[in-house]
Amino acid sequence: MPQPRVLAWGFMPTPARIHVAHALHEVFGEGGRVPDIWDRDLGEDAHLAQALLGLCLRRWGRLQAWVKPKLKDPDRGVPLGTRVVLAMGLAQLAWLPGVSDHAAVNESVDLAANRDLGFLPHKGLVNALLRRAAKDRPALAAELDALPAALDRGPAADRVLLAALGPHGAEAETEALWTRLQQPPRPDFRLLKGDPPEGLAPEAELPGCLCLLEGAPFPRAWLESAGGMVQDRSSQALLAYDWDRPVARILDACAAPGGKTTTLALRHPGAAITALEVHPKRATRLRQTLEQRGVEARVIQADAAEWLEGNDATFDLILLDAPCSGSGTLQKHPEWPWLKHEDQSRLTGLQRRLLAAAAGRLAPGGLMIYAVCSWLPEECGSHREWLAQARPELRPAEVWPAAMGSAQDANKGATAFFRPHPLRWTGEGFQGFAVRRG
Numbered sequence: 001m002p003q004p005r006v007l008a009w010g011f012m013p014t015p016a017r018i019h020v021a022h023a024l025h026e027v028f029g030e031g032g033r034v035p036d037i038w039d040r041d042l043g044e045d046a047h048l049a050q051a052l053l054g055l056c057l058r059r060w061g062r063l064q065a066w067v068k069p070k071l072k073d074p075d076r077g078v079p080l081g082t083r084v085v086l087a088m089g090l091a092q093l094a095w096l097p098g099v100s101d102h103a104a105v106n107e108s109v110d111l112a113a114n115r116d117l118g119f120l121p122h123k124g125l126v127n128a129l130l131r132r133a134a135k136d137r138p139a140l141a142a143e144l145d146a147l148p149a150a151l152d153r154g155p156a157a158d159r160v161l162l163a164a165l166g167p168h169g170a171e172a173e174t175e176a177l178w179t180r181l182q183q184p185p186r187p188d189f190r191l192l193k194g195d196p197p198e199g200l201a202p203e204a205e206l207p208g209c210l211c212l213l214e215g216a217p218f219p220r221a222w223l224e225s226a227g228g229m230v231q232d233r234s235s236q237a238l239l240a241y242d243w244d245r246p247v248a249r250i251l252d253a254c255a256a257p258g259g260k261t262t263t264l265a266l267r268h269p270g271a272a273i274t275a276l277e278v279h280p281k282r283a284t285r286l287r288q289t290l291e292q293r294g295v296e297a298r299v300i301q302a303d304a305a306e307w308l309e310g311n312d313a314t315f316d317l318i319l320l321d322a323p324c325s326g327s328g329t330l331q332k333h334p335e336w337p338w339l340k341h342e343d344q345s346r347l348t349g350l351q352r353r354l355l356a357a358a359a360g361r362l363a364p365g366g367l368m369i370y371a372v373c374s375w376l377p378e379e380c381g382s383h384r385e386w387l388a389q390a391r392p393e394l395r396p397a398e399v400w401p402a403a404m405g406s407a408q409d410a411n412k413g414a415t416a417f418f419r420p421h422p423l424r425w426t427g428e429g430f431q432g433f434a435v436r437r438g
């Protein structure tokens with residue numbers, strides 16, 4: 001198994017470890033996501049905390065499977081506090097050679113005694129298991145690496161992998177895709193103005209996209225000055241559609257946090273942009289972000305379906321980047337397989353309602369793009385089929401190069417269905433389709 005960057009810390013300060021333990025409790029106790037800013041206050045130690053959290057999330061199943069047979073009564077449930085603390089200790093011993101035995105073992109034992117995060121009666125057990133494991137760290141790593149990768153994912157992730165590979169006839173490559181998705185992702189950026197800072201290199205296959213070079217520092221100051229923004233290459237490729245008709249009015253129907261609104265403004269300078277967002281806090285943040293980047297847009301906090309149904313405005317370009325399961329973000333969100341997922345039928349119902357409302361607002365000659373960061377067919381392909389029946393006047397628009405679709409999607413070297421091969425394309429899992437009116 002590929003190793004994460006070797007870290008040179010000899011001792012992990014407690015706040016970093018406590019943050020990791022909190023995040024693991026949130027995921028495995030509540031089925032909730034790791035909060036976006038979970039590591040904000042950690043300063044330099046954020047790197048170690050990120051590496052440790054990533055390892056525990058990505059290898060949770062095998063870490064638990066390693067512990068189980070070593071318990072006195074393996075069939076008895078083990079409290080979450082014990083599982084979290086052991087996973088953290090073992091992950092450091094196995095895969096973070098820069099962390100000393102002393103730090104990995106003793107801090108885990110201390111954490112076991114923490115009322116909120118550990119389980120005091122198991123302090124001795126944690127101590128004994130970790131001390132034994134620390135005696136031969138390479139052997140521990142080899143044992144853990146030899147356990148089946150499937151332990152780390154569960155049925156929800158299996159279904160996503162098959163859905164991603166199915167349109168390409170590549171279902172046999174599940175393990176290869178899982179291996180790819182287990183690598184911590186490197187962020188992509190988009191230049192907004194001026195020159196890119198050192199450490200960012202243009203991505204040859206996608207004009208405008210910049211990638212972080214190995215070992216380069218994260219360009220925080222550049223992002224804060226609105227010189228650029230973080231934007232995954234899949235989003236950038238989706239918005240690199242080939243469309244040369246005039247665009248005067250744009251609707252971004254689900255706009256926060258505003259990455260795609262920004263790109264639309266760059267692509268169509270002078271067009272009037274309406275950006276809708278249902279959640280008040282996200283709408284406020286969207287307004288602030290667009291203002292900071294100098295993007296002019298009318299931001300409206302509203303349910304997009306309701307707003308569109310009660311409004312007779314039409315648009316030359318509509319982007320519906322719909323709320324979705326996020327199943328395409330497995331690489332960035334390794335906790336995804338363990339989350340309590342929202343009711344899928346409620347979600348697909350909402351997507352359908354938004355699509356129906358948006359489709360009614362496309363001006364003659366206009367282009368509509370529907371997209372989700374999900375690989376599941378019910379969040380995209382099924383909606384495309386429904387739309388073809390419900391609105392036959394909306395024709396497929398082949399606006400992406402053929403490589404962005406599956407072999408069956410391509411027509412004269414271009415595709416109206418966006419679903420790049422998940423093993424040949426390294427971006428997030430995105431699906432989309434484009435239709436034009438007339």
Ligand SMILES: C[S@@+](CC[C@H](N)C(=O)[O-])C[C@H]1O[C@@H](n2cnc3c(N)ncnc32)[C@H](O)[C@@H]1O
Nearest residue numbers: 254255256257258259260277278303304321323
């Ligand atoms: C996938 S995100 C959009 C990401 C955005 N396009 C970008 O690139 O930065 C979907 C957004 O839709 C919003 N949303 C969910 N339901 C909505 C609705 N009924 N009307 C409008 N926005 C909605 C969510 O709050 C979320 O911010």
